[in-house]
Amino acid sequence: MEKSMPNTLSSTQCYYCAIHPAERERTAKVTMYGNIRRSFRKVEYDRTELSVPRCRQCQRLHTVVSFCRMIAILLLLPLTIWLNVALLPTAYRGTGVLLALFLAVVGGIILGNLLGKRIFLQPKHIRFETDITSLPAANRLIQNGWTLNRPTP
Ligand SMILES: [Zn+2]
DSSP states (O other): OOOOOOOOSSOOBOTTTSSSBOOGGGOEEEEEEEEEEEETTEEEEEEEEEEEOOOHHHHHHHHHHHHHHHHHHHHHHHHHHHHHHHHSOGGGHHHHHHHHHHHHHHHHHHHHHHHHIIIIIGGGTOOOTTOOTTSHHHHHHHHTTOBSSOOOO
16 A cells, blocks of 8 residues: 655755755855944944755855856966056055955956856856845845845945
């Protein structure tokens, strides 16, 4: 005799691809910021971490995109250091190295995300890791003035 078991395993769908079932240990954690209080040169806010259902494939591709960011930073660094050496007078080179590092990190994150999305996520219609605006829990927070970007003064 066959007994049917309630299927409790096929719970939630992956938010990012909307195809595969989500796996608990692949859950993405995305931070949101709200109740922002600004005063002179100061900003205070609350933060909350949302758990976003994710499958194994999407977690892997999100990791690939983070490698894209790292590689882009490493590729940009010699360029920004070279610019620093070429453009700044010798006396400013100490500060220039910090500036070069800063530019490489900022540029690398932007470039890496852009290329990573284009090459690995868009062809498979997978959302970017922090693109959670369609998640009902995130949507409710956004309507209450919460944001995905850390507030700056
Ligand atoms: Zn997925």
